[in-house]
Amino acid sequence: MQDTSMSDIIYDYFTxxxxxxxxxxxxxxxxxxxxxxxxxxxxxxxxSALSKLKERQYIETSARKAATVTYTPVKQSEQQYIGYFLSxxxxxxxxxxxxxxxxxxxxxxxxxxxxxxxxxxxxxxLKKTGGHxxxxxxxxxxxxxxxxxxxxxxxxxxxxxxxYLRIPYLHRPADFDNAGQQVFxxxxxxxxxxxxxxxxxxxxxxxxxxxxLLAEFxxxxxxxxxxxxxxKQVPFRWHIxxxxxxLCYSLAADIxxxxxxxxxxxxxxxxxxxxxxxxxxxxxITMRRxxxxxxxxxxxxxxxxxxxxxxxxxxxxxxxxSMPQIQTNLIFFFRALQMCALTxxxxxxxxxxxxxxxxxxxxxxxxxxxxxxxxxxxLDETCxxxxxxxxxSAMIRETYHQLYHLLLWGHTLHIFxxxxxxxxxxxxxxxxxxxxxxxxxIDGFADALSxxxxxxxxxxxxxxxxxxxxxxxxS
Numbered sequence: 290m291q292d293t294s295m296s297d298i299i300y301d302y303f304t305x306x307x308x309x310x311x312x313x314x315x316x317x318x319x320x321x322x323x324x325x326x327x328x329x330x331x332x333x334x335x336x337s338a339l340s341k342l343k344e345r346q347y348i349e350t351s352a353r354k355a356a357t358v359t360y361t362p363v364k365q366s367e368q369q370y371i372g373y374f375l376s377x378x379x380x381x382x383x384x385x386x387x388x389x390x391x392x393x394x395x396x397x398x399x400x401x402x403x404x405x406x407x408x409x410x411x412x413x414x415l416k417k418t419g420g421h422x423x424x425x426x427x428x429x430x431x432x433x434x435x436x437x438x439x440x441x442x443x444x445x446x447x448x449x450x451x452x453y454l455r456i457p458y459l460h461r462p463a464d465f466d467n468a469g470q471q472v473f474x475x476x477x478x479x480x481x482x483x484x485x486x487x488x489x490x491x492x493x494x495x496x497x498x499x500x501x502l503l504a505e506f507x508x509x510x511x512x513x514x515x516x517x518x519x520x521k522q523v524p525f526r527w528h529i530x531x532x533x534x535x536l537c538y539s540l541a542a543d544i545x546x547x548x549x550x551x552x553x554x555x556x557x558x559x560x561x562x563x564x565x566x567x568x569x570x571x572x573x574i575t576m577r578r579x580x581x582x583x584x585x586x587x588x589x590x591x592x593x594x595x596x597x598x599x600x601x602x603x604x605x606x607x608x609x610x611s612m613p614q615i616q617t618n619l620i621f622f623f624r625a626l627q628m629c630a631l632t633x634x635x636x637x638x639x640x641x642x643x644x645x646x647x648x649x650x651x652x653x654x655x656x657x658x659x660x661x662x663x664x665x666x667x668l669d670e671t672c673x674x675x676x677x678x679x680x681x682s683a684m685i686r687e688t689y690h691q692l693y694h695l696l697l698w699g700h701t702l703h704i705f706x707x708x709x710x711x712x713x714x715x716x717x718x719x720x721x722x723x724x725x726x727x728x729x730x731i732d733g734f735a736d737a738l739s740x741x742x743x744x745x746x747x748x749x750x751x752x753x754x755x756x757x758x759x760x761x762x763x764s
Contacts, residue, residue, distance in 0.1 A: 299338035317355040387682035438764040449527035545697040618698040625695035637735035665715035666703040
């Protein structure tokens with residue numbers, strides 16, 4: 290099981306590069322300030338990761354100087370190396386095919402904002418890498434991701450993909466043929482497209498490059514694979530990095546999902562704490578913390594001598610939105626909504642292209658359920674969950690599965706503020722979605738969903754500002 294604190298992510302990031310020869314004995318790591326910028330974390334988080342690296346004898350540190358690598362990697366057997374990456378073959382191929390569906394809208398926003406000065410700065414930064422292909426590719430795409438203050442793109446998706454791939458075909462031990470030259474030529478083409486304002490061509494160039502180089506790398510490994518060698522595949526996973534342990538948030542999200550789906554109904558008692566702890570295979574303390582979190586959000590309430598029940602929206606009181614724990618979860622909700630607003634149109638196209646009549650009927654049924662169940666406020670989450678589940682890409686299914694669970698934190702927000710929402714507008718929106726589904730009109734459905742979620746982002750931002758949230762976290 291992978292560690293999921295940002296300190297552990299940074300530790301894993303540098304150990305993998307030191308072990309593979311990306312950073313060699315005697316070479317300096319980036320400065321603490323550069324690592325903070327790269328991962329968008331505090332100095333304390335970076336120092337914690339460096340302390341662990343020093344403790345494991347990967348680096349040596351000194352005052353006012355960047356850490357120095359003191360580790361000499363043990364030579365791996367070729368078959369171990371081949372087996373490691375072949376176990377990710379299916380995931381790597383899927384990412385090469387599908388990553389652009391998620392990243393193109395993000396990249397396009399970034400590319401359109403570039404000018405001659407920013408291109409000049411990127412060229413200067415790339416020169417500092419000394420022509421090392423892996424450093425160039427990491428630096429270039431980190432530069433793009435860092436422009437967005439939404440850390441889901443950087444911390445949860447961008448770095449997690451790098452963690453999964455380890456950019457293997459560009460590490461020194463795996464450098465083959467003319468990979469380095471290919472990288473250099475790739476960036477020259479990208480930067481030239483920047484300078485000539487051809488933003489729409491940049492994403493095409495990036496996708497083509499990664500598909501070709503990845504195919505060459507996998508062919509290179511396959512040729513070295515022993516005959517009859519079987520490799521179990523390791524799927525791509527990405528994690529939500531929190532300052533506090535992940536488990537109670539995951540449990541709370543699952544209970545919220547059951548409430549939204551009316552498995553646990555309003556005014557009805559939940560199973561006892563002991564029963565829930567047994568069902569989820571967790572301790573009583575963990576389950577109590579989970580229920581306390583949901584209680585603070587005014588989703589449930591505990592009655593002495595009776596049990597814990599789901600609060601009816603008729604009796605719902607406003608949670609204390611100044612509580613850090615509640616603000617943190619709602620910020621996650623907002624950032625997930627932002628990410629869905631940027632990516633849902635592409636994901637809708639991708640998913641709808643493989644649906645059959647039965648699938649369209651299933652989507653129709655889910656929308657009808659929102660209408661009949663008086664939960665029109667769940668239309669967006671319902672559609673996003675569907676297109677994520679039905680996507681032919683394992684990476685997109687995983688990504689949208691995690692986004693859906695982040696969106697569940699908007700449960701209280703939707704119910705408490707639904708008096709501010711225009712019911713007629715939601716009814717018209719539901720009718721529009723149904724019409725597009727009946728006609729199997731991909732363009733119409735994708736436009737309707739994208740427009741509505743984008744409007745939701747603007748509404749939530751204004752609402753959170755009124756509630757006193759940090760505006761820097763709502764950019």
